[in-house]
Amino acid sequence: MKQRRIHRWLGLIAVVGLTISCITGIALNYPDQIKDDGSIHQAIGNSHGIYYLYDRHISFDDGKVETRLPTRHPIRYGDQLIAYSTGIAILHRDQVLMTYENGLWTRLNLPESMAWITHVSAIDREWVITTSTGVWKSTGSGETWTMIRGPYPESLRDTIKRFHTGWQFGPWGQTFMTASAILTLGLIVTGIALLIKRKRRKL
Amino acid sequence: MITIQFGRPLHSVFKVLFLGIIGFGLTCPGPVFADNNMAVNEYATATTAITSAFPNYTHTELRQLKINASLRSKFENQLASRWPVDSVQWHAIFQKKKWVGNAIVLDEIGKHKPITFCVILTPDDEVKSVTVLTYREPVGSDIRKHRFMKQFANRRISDIPTIDDDIAPITGATLSSWAAVTAVKKALIVSPLIHP
Numbered sequence: 001m002k003q004r005r006i007h008r009w010l011g012l013i014a015v016v017g018l019t020i021s022c023i024t025g026i027a028l029n030y031p032d033q034i035k036d037d038g039s040i041h042q043a044i045g046n047s048h049g050i051y052y053l054y055d056r057h058i059s060f061d062d063g064k065v066e067t068r069l070p071t072r073h074p075i076r077y078g079d080q081l082i083a084y085s086t087g088i089a090i091l092h093r094d095q096v097l098m099t100y101e102n103g104l105w106t107r108l109n110l111p112e113s114m115a116w117i118t119h120v121s122a123i124d125r126e127w128v129i130t131t132s133t134g135v136w137k138s139t140g141s142g143e144t145w146t147m148i149r150g151p152y153p154e155s156l157r158d159t160i161k162r163f164h165t166g167w168q169f170g171p172w173g174q175t176f177m178t179a180s181a182i183l184t185l186g187l188i189v190t191g192i193a194l195l196i197k198r199k200r201r202k203l
Numbered sequence: 204m205i206t207i208q209f210g211r212p213l214h215s216v217f218k219v220l221f222l223g224i225i226g227f228g229l230t231c232p233g234p235v236f237a238d239n240n241m242a243v244n245e246y247a248t249a250t251t252a253i254t255s256a257f258p259n260y261t262h263t264e265l266r267q268l269k270i271n272a273s274l275r276s277k278f279e280n281q282l283a284s285r286w287p288v289d290s291v292q293w294h295a296i297f298q299k300k301k302w303v304g305n306a307i308v309l310d311e312i313g314k315h316k317p318i319t320f321c322v323i324l325t326p327d328d329e330v331k332s333v334t335v336l337t338y339r340e341p342v343g344s345d346i347r348k349h350r351f352m353k354q355f356a357n358r359r360i361s362d363i364p365t366i367d368d369d370i371a372p373i374t375g376a377t378l379s380s381w382a383a384v385t386a387v388k389k390a391l392i393v394s395p396l397i398h399p
Contacts, residue, residue: 072284073366073381074381095314096378104285105284106285107312109312110315170375172375
């Protein structure tokens with residue numbers, strides 16, 4: 001009986017955190033489904049003006065008027081802007097790196113062996129890319145690439161993140177983790193219902 | 204020591220499933236580190252794609268559109284993207300002497316490798332069908348399926364498709380879905396200039 005009481009109270013305390021974790025976890029696994037609130041995620045400047053990265057688009061402010069830029073691929077939560085002297089670049093969440101100069105986008109060809117990109121910077125038109133297993137530098141404007149640091153093993157933090165989000169198993173893993181979170185919410189609801197039922201029976 | 208009792212046969216099934224999932228997870232290399240050295244998959248040819256769209260066609264004529272600097276500039280402005288090509292090849296499709304449509308074969312980069320698409324257009328510059336001819340990436344070939352490709356049917360230059368807004372991408376094949384949209388955009392832009 002004592003064990004049952006401890007289990008009940010521990011469960012009631014954990015239920016708050018578990019519910020929040022499940023709901024926010026499901027939402028963060030599908031960030032594009034969260035309504036665009038019009039907030040600016042990133043603002044970067046160069047000699048031309050200031051570029052603003054919103055939830056679903058990029059705009060450019062030359063100091064007089066703010067105009068929306070046409071983009072080749074959809075802008076999504078998690079994309080990053082990079083500024084350099086003659087233009088800007090965007091690193092899409094899906095690891096596509098596009099440059100934007102004179103009103104046109106160009107996709108940079110990245111080596112297949114390049115691991116998950118965590119940071120991008122540009123020195124004029126030469127690129128320095130940090131990945132989860134090494135640092136790469138381009139010669140020319142992205143035609144050829146050389147690994148200047150690494151390869152080193154993926155950090156434990158990145159491995160844990162892949163398991164946590166389910167991406168270790170690909171898109172099906174992500175779906176499985178979402179299903180697990182929904183099942184946990186179901187267990188919480190049925191657990192509370194059973195507790196109430198037992199209390200009523202006692203009365 | 205904690206022991207888990209699986210008394211009934213049904214529980215044994217769950218136990219095997221549970222251990223199987225955990226085992227798969229620990230041994231699975233993960234999508235980021237998937238082996239990219241995969242054989243090229245040829246799913247169709249331009250001829251089979253044309254036959255599927257126009258079963259009664261009699262013959263095709265292979266033609267070429269030369270793209271000079273001013274034409275390239277016009278295309279690139281419409282695409283808002285660079286398109287460094289000198290020419291586009293296309294098949295004019297005929298049923299006896301009547302011109303019934305065009306088939307444009309285009310390569311578009313997926314994640315790392317080009318995907319070959321065949322976009323078939325009607326004389327009204329409408330998309331009739333889109334077919335994946337060759338797929339070279341290890342994942343994402345699901346874009347060739349009808350449930351994705353049917354979204355391009357009847358699109359026109361005035362109704363250029365955009366991913367997410369009116370074309371739902373395939374889960375796990377985001378970049379291949381983007382490539383398909385870009386290929387269709389290019390075909391629609393070229394289409395008015397390739398009437399025989």
